[in-house]
Amino acid sequence: MPENPHLSSGGSDQPVGTDGVLPVSPADGKNDGAVAAIELCWDQRQQKIPDPFVWPQSDALASSERELDAPVVHIGAAMRGGAGMRRAAEQVAAACASHGLFQVTGHGLDPALARAALDGAAGFFRLPLATKQRARRAPGNVTGYAAAHVDRFTANLPWKETLSFAHRTSAAVSQQVVIDYFTSVLGSDYQPLGAVYQDYCEAMKRVSLEIMEVIGVSLGVGRSCYRDFFADGGAIMRCNYYPPCPEPERALGTGPHCDPSALTLLLQDSAVDGLQVLANGEWRPVRPRPGALVVNIGDTFVALSNGRYRSCLHRAVVHRERERRSLAFFLCPRDDRVVRPPPRLLDGGAAASGQEEEGRRYPDFTWADMARFTQRHYRADARTLDAFARWLGAAATSASQSQDEAAEETV
Numbered sequence: 001m002p003e004n005p006h007l008s009s010g011g012s013d014q015p016v017g018t019d020g021v022l023p024v025s026p027a028d029g030k031n032d033g034a035v036a037a038i039e040l041c042w043d044q045r046q047q048k049i050p051d052p053f054v055w056p057q058s059d060a061l062a063s064s065e066r067e068l069d070a071p072v073v074h075i076g077a078a079m080r081g082g083a084g085m086r087r088a089a090e091q092v093a094a095a096c097a098s099h100g101l102f103q104v105t106g107h108g109l110d111p112a113l114a115r116a117a118l119d120g121a122a123g124f125f126r127l128p129l130a131t132k133q134r135a136r137r138a139p140g141n142v143t144g145y146a147a148a149h150v151d152r153f154t155a156n157l158p159w160k161e162t163l164s165f166a167h168r169t170s171a172a173v174s175q176q177v178v179i180d181y182f183t184s185v186l187g188s189d190y191q192p193l194g195a196v197y198q199d200y201c202e203a204m205k206r207v208s209l210e211i212m213e214v215i216g217v218s219l220g221v222g223r224s225c226y227r228d229f230f231a232d233g234g235a236i237m238r239c240n241y242y243p244p245c246p247e248p249e250r251a252l253g254t255g256p257h258c259d260p261s262a263l264t265l266l267l268q269d270s271a272v273d274g275l276q277v278l279a280n281g282e283w284r285p286v287r288p289r290p291g292a293l294v295v296n297i298g299d300t301f302v303a304l305s306n307g308r309y310r311s312c313l314h315r316a317v318v319h320r321e322r323e324r325r326s327l328a329f330f331l332c333p334r335d336d337r338v339v340r341p342p343p344r345l346l347d348g349g350a351a352a353s354g355q356e357e358e359g360r361r362y363p364d365f366t367w368a369d370m371a372r373f374t375q376r377h378y379r380a381d382a383r384t385l386d387a388f389a390r391w392l393g394a395a396a397t398s399a400s401q402s403q404d405e406a407a408e409e410t411v
């Protein structure tokens with residue numbers, strides 16, 4: 001296993017921090033006092049933010065006023081094929097080869113459902129802390145309620161609360177997986193809110209698969225290649241709430257990162273901006289556009305495209321007087337599906353010459369591996385995919401060493 005501050009040793013499940021951002025008490029993952037202190041941090045009468053919320057100057061770099069140059073893709077027109085698909089594929093190819101973000105309109109998401117999902121999040125985060133804590137995230141798990149990730153990290157805390165839950169469509173699981181989550185952790189009173197997010201996730205899954213068709217065309221592998229790959233996949237749905245912050249220039253709602261998942265569909269609160277993307281060394285805003293969904297490429301898709309498409313490096317800033325909400329739908333492959341690019345995307349004609357492994361930029365992995373890495377070993381940031389590839393390589397080496405040792409012992 002290489003010496004690297006980002007990686008844990010020996011493939012154990014002990015978490016390690018990223019550059020001094022150490023996880024809190026890994027053994028129990030509980031931090032009740034710190035979670036309760038969150039209400040105090042959010043208190044509007046405070047003048048200063050506590051030290052653990054202060055980000056290094058290099059991460060909290062000033063923002064540009066210049067909006068990110070990102071195409072608006074009409075997905076409805078693309079699905080009708082012909083010129084609509086050709087135009088969409090060109091727009092997607094250009095955006096994904098540069099910064100990895102575009103917007104989507106013509107997606108057919110019912111505006112009343114979008115409103116109910118944003119308002120539902122507002123209502124949830126206004127609940128008393130004790131009620132929200134019924135859904136608290138369990139250690140090592142991506143789902144649940146989290147306040148500033150105080151139970152995971154001790155520094156560079158994000159100025160946000162989140163509620164995350166899993167969505168899946170498969171014959172093997174309940175067709176009401178989101179409703180079941182809400183009623184089981186919060187109680188039967190939360191069935192209607194669960195139903196809103198069940199519908200919202202189903203709409204996002206449909207749109208994600210349509211986008212996968214366009215991405216497939218844009219990479220020359222055809223409409224069904226990625227659509228089929230993700231059809232039985234899952235998703236993590238996350239409601240983000242960013243309270244007003246007395247020192248917004250020293251804090252971040254979400255630090256600089258690439259999403260480890262494959263594709264993210266983000267609905268921004270229409271009134272307040274906050275999402276920013278690093279492009280040509282500048283943090284450029286992606287202002288909310290009524291009716292549009294923001295779409296970005298994540299690390300898992302970078303591997304699936306063999307590095308042709310870029311993971312979008314982004315962050316969310318906070319405001320002094322205004323709170324902000326956003327809804328993120330993170331599309332992931334089915335847990336056990338092997339992430340491997342289609343042969344046509346291998347470099348230097350490797351596929352044609354039968355040397356498939358030589359044209360590969362990243363090793364095989366599964367979403368279960370990636371989820372474990374980001375929940376137990378590494379705080380997702382701008383370099384997750386490279387750190388993950390090294391971690392997989394080191395795990396493979398130590399597994400084959402153990403096998404050799406076992407073989408020697410039996411000789």
Ligand SMILES: C=C1C[C@]23C[C@H]1CC[C@H]2[C@]1(C)CCC[C@@](C)(C(=O)O)[C@H]1[C@@H]3C(=O)O
Nearest residue numbers: 142158236254255257259260261330374380
């Ligand atoms: C698999 C995931 C890990 C995170 C939630 C989903 C997709 C995005 C990841 C995250 C938002 C990237 C920034 C850091 C993080 C810790 C956060 O601020 O919430 C990440 C999520 C997480 O590990 O919970």
Ligand SMILES: O=C(O)CCC(=O)C(=O)O
Nearest residue numbers: 240254274275316326328
């Ligand atoms: O709130 C936002 O605009 C972005 C949130 C984000 O990047 C995330 O949850 O991964």
Ligand SMILES: [Fe+2]
Nearest residue numbers: 257258259314
């Ligand atoms: Fe993100």
